[in-house]
Structure formats: structure tokens, C-alpha cells
Amino acid sequence: MYKSPLSLFFFLIIGTVLHAQEEKTCATTEVYLEALKKHPEILAEQQKLEQFTAHFQNDQNHQRLAGGSTAYVIPVVFHIIHNYGQENISDAQVYDAIRVMNEDYSKGNPDTTLIAPSFLGIAADCQIEFRLANKDPQGNCTNGIDRVVSPLTMGGDDDAKLNPWPYQHYLNIWVINSFSPSMSGAAAYAYYPGTAFPTNVDGIISLYSYVGSIGASNPTRSRVLSHEVGHYLNLAHVWGSTNQPGVACGDDGVFDTPETKGWTSCMINGSRCNPPVIENVQNYMEYSYCGVMFTAGQKVRMHAALNSSVGARSSLWTLVNLSATGTDGSATQVCIPNTDFEADIISVCAGNTVHFQDICWNGDPTSWSWSFPGGTPSTSSDSMPAIVYNTSGTYDVTLSSSNSAGTSTFSYSIHPGYRSSINDYSFQ
Ligand SMILES: [Zn+2]
Structure with missing residues (x-):
């Protein structure tokens, strides 16, 4: 169907108006x-x-x-x-x-x-x-x-x-x-x-x-x-x-x-x-x-x-x-990372692989030291390690992340096959 340039113009205007009205206030x-x-x-x-x-x-x-x-x-x-x-x-x-x-x-x-x-x-x-x-x-x-x-x-x-x-x-x-x-x-x-x-x-x-x-x-x-x-x-x-x-x-x-x-x-x-x-x-x-x-x-x-x-x-x-508040324009410093991580454990069964990812904040880490007792491998220095758990159970995971300012550590227990009671993991 033929559309005149004028009707197209109005369509665009109306489209803009509708778009604006969709936004929250x-x-x-x-x-x-x-x-x-x-x-x-x-x-x-x-x-x-x-x-x-x-x-x-x-x-x-x-x-x-x-x-x-x-x-x-x-x-x-x-x-x-x-x-x-x-x-x-x-x-x-x-x-x-x-x-x-x-x-x-x-x-x-x-x-x-x-x-x-x-x-x-x-x-x-x-x-x-x-x-x-x-x-x-x-x-x-x-x-x-x-x-x-x-x-x-x-x-x-x-x-x-x-x-x-x-x-x-x-x-x-x-x-x-x-x-x-x-x-x-x-x-x-x-x-x-x-x-x-x-x-x-x-x-x-x-x-x-x-x-x-x-x-x-x-x-x-x-x-x-x-x-x-x-x-x-x-x-x-x-x-x-x-x-x-x-x-x-x-x-x-x-x-x-x-x-x-x-x-x-x-x-x-x-x-x-x-x-x-x-x-x-x-x-x-x-x-x-x-x-x-x-x-x-x-x-x-x-x-x-x-x-x-x-x-x-x-x-x-x-x-x-x-x-x-450190906002006077003097040189900004590197802060120690605040260590945190997440994992895609929502649907993992025994024998499957759990993917972990560092989500450290406040400072970017330059190195990672993971500990996965009961997993394979049981340690990693990767920022996104993949770990296999062969039997179901509860496993501790510990990450220490570091940069030039220092190191911090976070530990957490995971239950392969179950959604965590604390973390509603979204990481895929
Ligand atoms: Zn307002």
C-alpha cells in the first residue's frame, strides 16, 4: 500500500509520543x-x-x-x-x-x-x-x-x-x-x-x-x-x-x-x-x-x-x-577489591560443571585464588573457573582476590543441584 511521506511523518511523530508515554514517571x-x-x-x-x-x-x-x-x-x-x-x-x-x-x-x-x-x-x-x-x-x-x-x-x-x-x-x-x-x-x-x-x-x-x-x-x-x-x-x-x-x-x-x-x-x-x-x-x-x-x-x-x-x-x-570524601580532585587511589562471586548452580546435577565468576567490587582484582575442596580442579587462579562436582553434597568455595592495594577473601557454601538460600543467581 502506498504511504505518502506525510503519513509516514505522522506515524513517526505518533511513534515518538507513544514511546515517551511508555516511560515511567x-x-x-x-x-x-x-x-x-x-x-x-x-x-x-x-x-x-x-x-x-x-x-x-x-x-x-x-x-x-x-x-x-x-x-x-x-x-x-x-x-x-x-x-x-x-x-x-x-x-x-x-x-x-x-x-x-x-x-x-x-x-x-x-x-x-x-x-x-x-x-x-x-x-x-x-x-x-x-x-x-x-x-x-x-x-x-x-x-x-x-x-x-x-x-x-x-x-x-x-x-x-x-x-x-x-x-x-x-x-x-x-x-x-x-x-x-x-x-x-x-x-x-x-x-x-x-x-x-x-x-x-x-x-x-x-x-x-x-x-x-x-x-x-x-x-x-x-x-x-x-x-x-x-x-x-x-x-x-x-x-x-x-x-x-x-x-x-x-x-x-x-x-x-x-x-x-x-x-x-x-x-x-x-x-x-x-x-x-x-x-x-x-x-x-x-x-x-x-x-x-x-x-x-x-x-x-x-x-x-x-x-x-x-x-x-x-x-x-x-x-x-x-x-x-576524597572528592577534592587529588589523585584517586586503587581500593582493595571487595570479594564476591556468583555461580550458575541453579540446574546443575552431580557430575555436571559449575561455572563461577568473580563479581568483586570497589576495586578491580588483578589476581584470583580460588579454593574448591571436593571439586575438580580444587584450586584455580582464573577469574571464571569451571569446576566439576562428582557427587552431590555441600561444598565450601573460597575466593581471595587481590590488586596492588591488597587482598580480601569471601567464602560461601554451595549445594550443587539446588538454588542457593541466599543468592538467586542470574549468572548464566
Ligand atoms: Zn519529578
Whole structure:
């Protein structure tokens, strides 16, 4: 059947819209309203921050960067809450997420070329930089990626925010497999400054499939963390603090973002509230999934949040804190690997081969020393050894992994032929 170029064009547009609508949204508003119900005192903190922000916006000397820095540097830790499934995303995926966040907050994203002409003049270099921590709260070496084994990765919410690092010193980002049923439509959520109770749940929590642009995520979803950091730094959705785009024209308290109903599709140059005023569909704080910019007004508002004591964002970027968290730009060190491994033992019968794989974290090993009493061979220095067990039973497996910084050891008992009681192995 003949298709005119015009109908093909519309098909492509509709395809884009449908694709955008398939993506999950953000539960920040729901979580905030819930917190407000339980802790109405939050409102006073927020009003304090609003007053500070209003003053800050009128203060010509509001640039308060530390020691000649060109950006507010925020130490970040990712906590990967996993049960040995797909949610145990690679270091590379986390590094890619940091890359995307840094591009978006420095206006270094290559797709600034797509910004609608009416917003080119106010698209901002937000002068905010994210660095993975190189020191944990005890001063130990870290690559900024913490891995915690827990079934709470499934159906998670604030309860899955395990091993929080002090919120005054780190931006905590937790990564989980799935949200609890009440938030099943969410990709992620964050807390506005001063609204997290208890304070150690402050930060961001995201599905593993919305972190960075590679691995389990993709480029379309890679801007979700930039959106959530916006909330963390006191930005509302462009249409206001609701989770219902497309319902009513609203405002976000930012002077240069036009009033809008909010967009779930990428109608660049869209104008529904005050035609012909064009709305900022491509803002990261929209639901359009085509965000490419923050505005100058949003930048000032985020800087205000970073200078206010509300929510303790002001203690993140101090020189003292950058030094304490190892994010002051001094040489990064090699950390001792934290040894862990997995095996494909789900369907192995006696006499079959079990394949093991090192999944060490925090430092890349350069050598491996395995011990397989009862297996053949009984030792290995391979990173992915294959071991035969001739009779059924319970066998200890020990791995020591090393690099130039040192060695760590992990032992575990396996039961050939049975799924482990702890590890739901996904390794094939
Ligand atoms: Zn949001």
C-alpha cells in the first residue's frame, strides 16, 4: 500500500509520543505529600528555604563557590541494593550516569543543539558537578559504588535505603530492581531539601533500568537522575508540585519558566496555557522525556538550595567536605577489591560443571585464588573457573582476590543441584 511521506511523518511523530508515554514517571510529589501528612513541620522548613531563595535571587553577590571553584562539587555515593540479579548493574553503568549528570548540569550535553530557539538564551550552565566519593564515612578507600545484598531490592521504597552515608556529606543514590506496588509507575523519586524523615532516607532512589545511558538503561532514560537531582535541589515540576501533568496550568516558582500544564510528549514549541507563549517542553523537570536544559532561573534556585542550611545541602560542597570524601580532585587511589562471586548452580546435577565468576567490587582484582575442596580442579587462579562436582553434597568455595592495594577473601557454601538460600543467581 502506498504511504505518502506525510503519513509516514505522522506515524513517526505518533511513534515518538507513544514511546515517551511508555516511560515511567517520578514519585517525588507523592512521597513529599505523604511526608507532609506525617510531619507537618516540614512546611516551616520549606518556607524558610523559600524566603532564603527569594533573598538569594535578589542578591547580586550570590555566587558563593568554594575557593575559586567554577562549580559546586557534590560528593555522590551509589548504593546498589541487589540480590545478584540484573539490578546489580556494572560500575561502567554508574560511571556513565555520572557522566550524563555532569553534562546536563554544565550544559555540556551534546543535544543542546536541539534546544528550541525561544529558550536558547536562558538555557543554563548550572555550574554543579558530581563526583563519586573516594572516601567512605570512615575514611576508607571507596570508588563511590557501594553494593548491598538484600531482597529489599524487590518492591523497594524508603525501607530499601540500606547503608545510608551521612546525608550532610554525600548525595546518596540508591538503585533497586522494582518499587513497591503503590509506586509501580515510578522510575525514581527524591526528597526536597529538609523534607526527609528520618533524615537518613534523604537522597534519590531509582530503578536500575533508569541509571545512565548504557547497560540496563538507555539514552532516553538517562536524564531521569538529572530530573531527580533537580528535586533534591528544590526544583518542582515545571507545572508545579503535582504528579499530574496535563491537568491544570501551573507554575514552579521559577521566574523564567513559562506557565504550563506539563507535557508527557515532546511537543517542542507547544503552547497550551498562555498562547502564543511557548512552553519549556524540553526542560529536565518535565515528563516529556526529551529534556535537554535547565533555565537560568532554575540554576539560581538550585544554588540557593546549595547555600541554605535547610536539608544540609550547604555542607556538601565545602572544601573541608570535599577533602573528607576524597572528592577534592587529588589523585584517586586503587581500593582493595571487595570479594564476591556468583555461580550458575541453579540446574546443575552431580557430575555436571559449575561455572563461577568473580563479581568483586570497589576495586578491580588483578589476581584470583580460588579454593574448591571436593571439586575438580580444587584450586584455580582464573577469574571464571569451571569446576566439576562428582557427587552431590555441600561444598565450601573460597575466593581471595587481590590488586596492588591488597587482598580480601569471601567464602560461601554451595549445594550443587539446588538454588542457593541466599543468592538467586542470574549468572548464566
Ligand atoms: Zn519529578
